[in-house]
Amino acid sequence: MPVVNRIADYAEEMTAWRRHLHRHPELRFDCQNTAAFIAERLRAFGVDEIHEGIATSGLVAIIEGQGEGPTIGLRADMDALPIEELTGADYASTVPGRMHACGHDGHVTMLLGAARYLAETRRFAGRVALLFQPAEEDGGGGEVMVREGVMDRFGISQVYGIHNAPNVPLGRFVTAPGPLMAAVDTATVRVIGKGGHGATPHETVDPVVAIVGMVSALQTIISRNLYTLDDLVLSVTQIHTGSASNIIPEDGWFCATIRTFTPEVRDLVRRRFHEIVEGHAAAYGVRVEIDYELGYPPTVNDPAKAGFAAEVAAEIAGEAGVEANANREMGSEDFAYMLEARPGAYLFLGTGPGAGLHHPAYDFNDAASPLGASFFARLVERAQPLEA
Template structure:
């Protein structure tokens, strides 16, 4: 695999960076220690500008090339997940209830490796903007960075990102033009009836019956309201009601995650969700309150930039090392906001066999970091080449 020789020489150092980050996970926007570690490395490399405190703890660093030109943005997310680690690694998380179970420590390491190489070589024109973003998992840090003006402030003309992909062949890139990942919305429904004794249900208004009716009927949105070739996932993931076998509860609640790709389907699902829930509540004599929260939009790759990124991936991983017309998937990603603001592309990088993302046994494959760093570096050199 043609990893850039200079970056290959960083492999041991990059492993050290990644494992340090893995031991010290931080959540949401509170990534201050992570940002401090990143800034220390960037100053060692000799970046030209460092801007801190963006989206609370985000960092933007600028590397100047040789001569005038555009600014290309490269993004890595920094935050971890609120869960306990079970890997048993000697570099496992030292913070109870927090771990890098999605590989963001690896994403930061890949971008740091590219930054070191680009600072040393500067074989490009224009500038590179390194975007280290907090709160991808929860909070929408990508949206906040865009709202705080990073695209205009730093003159970014196009933007790219990578996510590791366990159980995809090592070193293989996966992407597609157009929608790559879904929009994610969350609905929480509170149902109130009239509680009482389980032996006298006729004297109550049972929220359990109403909730079970709602949960079953909501699946008819997929089977009876949606065109068969459109894509939708509607999963009820929690139901909370009742406290004992002989008590009919006064109230209960449930929540669902909804994944869509188009504004039309997204709007249809919300409208039908509300109608079904409200109709069942009326039929069962309950009252209902719905909190329908619109989350991250779909992650939509720009076709020309996706084809360009795929060509760079072929250079790094070989002709068979890229699936450039992959199936889209129902996960979500707040890099979507950056792709709404600027043209660009998002890719997955296979890291080989291992526990899946968000699993307590997950661990990023350190051998993949030089591959991702080489991709970022060649992306810059080919997008903004020297004469």
């Protein structure tokens, strides 16, 4: 795999950066120490501008190329997860109950490696905007950065991001034109009945049987309301009720995650969810309170930009190392907001065998960092070449 030679020269330093970040995970928007570490490295690299405090702890760094030209945006997310680490690594998290279980420490490292190379060489026209974003896992930091005006403020014309992919061969790039990842919505339903003794159910209004009926019926949205070739996942992930074997509880609740790709399917599911739950409530004589929260939109690649990104990836991984028309995935990603604001593309980069994302034994493969950094660097040089 042809890693850019200069980036290969500081691969060992990149590993040290990543492991420092891994030891010191931060959550949501509270990534101040992570941002300070990033800013310190960027200043040492000689970037031209650093703008801090965006979306609370995010930052944008600018590297000027040679001559006039547009601005290309490159994004890395910074936040960790509220998970107790079980890797046993000597650089494991030093913060109880927090770890980089999704590889955002690796994403930051890849972008820092590219930043160092681009600041040294400047073999491109226009400018590069490096977007270091908090709160991807929870809080929608990408949306906040867009809402705070980073695209207009820095004149970004196109934007790109990478996510690591464990159990995909190391160095393999995966992307697709159009929808790549799903929108995610979350529904929570409280069901209120009348509690009583389990021996006298006729004196109660049982919320348990109502919940069971609702959960079962909601699956008919997929089997009976949706065209077979449309993609939808509706998973009820929690049911909570009851306190003893001989007591019918007063109430209970359940929640579900809903994954879709189009506004039409998203609207259909929301409407049918309410109809089914409220209909069952009437049938069982219970009351319901529905909190249906719209989350991240689908991650939709610009087809031309995705094709261009795949071409650049082939320089790093070879033609056989790029899957340019992959199946879309039901996971979600708040880079979607940046792709709504500007054309661009999102890619996965294989990191080889290992525990999956969000698993307590997950660890980013440091061998992937120079590959991702090389991709970002060549992307800039190809997208904004110097005049011959």
